Amino acid sequence: MKGKNKLRRQELTDGRELWIQEVFYTLQGEGPFSGQPSVFVRTCGCNLKCFWCDTDFESSTWRPSLDELLETIENIRPSFCDLIVITGGEPFRQNIAPLVETLLGRGLRVQIETNGTLWIELPESERLTIVCSPKTPGLHPDIVPRISAYKYVLSVDEVDAEDGLPARSTQKENYVMRLFRQKKAVAPIYVMPRDDGDENLNERNRALCADIAMRHGYTLCLQTHKMLALR
Numbered sequence: 001m002k003g004k005n006k007l008r009r010q011e012l013t014d015g016r017e018l019w020i021q022e023v024f025y026t027l028q029g030e031g032p033f034s035g036q037p038s039v040f041v042r043t044c045g046c047n048l049k050c051f052w053c054d055t056d057f058e059s060s061t062w063r064p065s066l067d068e069l070l071e072t073i074e075n076i077r078p079s080f081c082d083l084i085v086i087t088g089g090e091p092f093r094q095n096i097a098p099l100v101e102t103l104l105g106r107g108l109r110v111q112i113e114t115n116g117t118l119w120i121e122l123p124e125s126e127r128l129t130i131v132c133s134p135k136t137p138g139l140h141p142d143i144v145p146r147i148s149a150y151k152y153v154l155s156v157d158e159v160d161a162e163d164g165l166p167a168r169s170t171q172k173e174n175y176v177m178r179l180f181r182q183k184k185a186v187a188p189i190y191v192m193p194r195d196d197g198d199e200n201l202n203e204r205n206r207a208l209c210a211d212i213a214m215r216h217g218y219t220l221c222l223q224t225h226k227m228l229a230l231r
Contacts, residue, residue: 008045015095019044021060029225037081046090050170057089092118119143134180135170155194164212190221
């Protein structure tokens with residue numbers, strides 16, 4: 001979207017209908033479940049406008065009922081695939097609680113990818129994983145205790161010398177701003193190179209992430225789905 005999307009507020013309905021960009025089967029390319037077969041549910045709309053975002057989450061007019069969405073997931077999910085990834089946009093902008101509860105009730109694993117600025121109440125389950133990629137200095141206070149892992153997108157000349165994590169705003173280019181850090185090292189940290197659309201820059205970003213991971217004990221995370229030309 002490259003920061004061209006509309007800023008959309010949190011819209012909490014009963015969750016029986018959601019605005020969905022797409023549902024597709026692929027390999028998870030990032031984070032703690034990287035390489036695992038997954039069904040992705042991409043929700044529409046976001047409450048932030050990251051200037052480098054390369055994901056389309058605004059073009060869909062599909063607003064399926066919960067039953068229709070669940071049927072779509074089941075139609076494309078192989079029996080051996082038990083991982084459902086809810087991403088966006090920003091998933092917590094809509095009431096995804098009924099969707100999450102139903103998926104967990106069916107014995108599936110659910111991973112939610114979020115920027116961490118919004119929250120709705122969700123059940124606690126060992127099969128629910130919340131991966132936060134901070135895009136702002138602060139997060140919603142209620143989501144922080146529920147975060148399973150942090151994922152930071154890094155680019156050369158935009159990281160803090162002390163901890164190797166982002167020190168530039170995602171909303172305003174070249175504006176100095178430290179993004180959220182957890183106060184105690186509770187959840188694991190993944191670092192991922194930003195895709196700047198230029199292979200020379202991307203190579204430098206990858207080298208940066210490798211160096212920072214080794215110096216600070218983080219886990220390097222590559223966008224393997226892009227490397228394999230998957231969605």
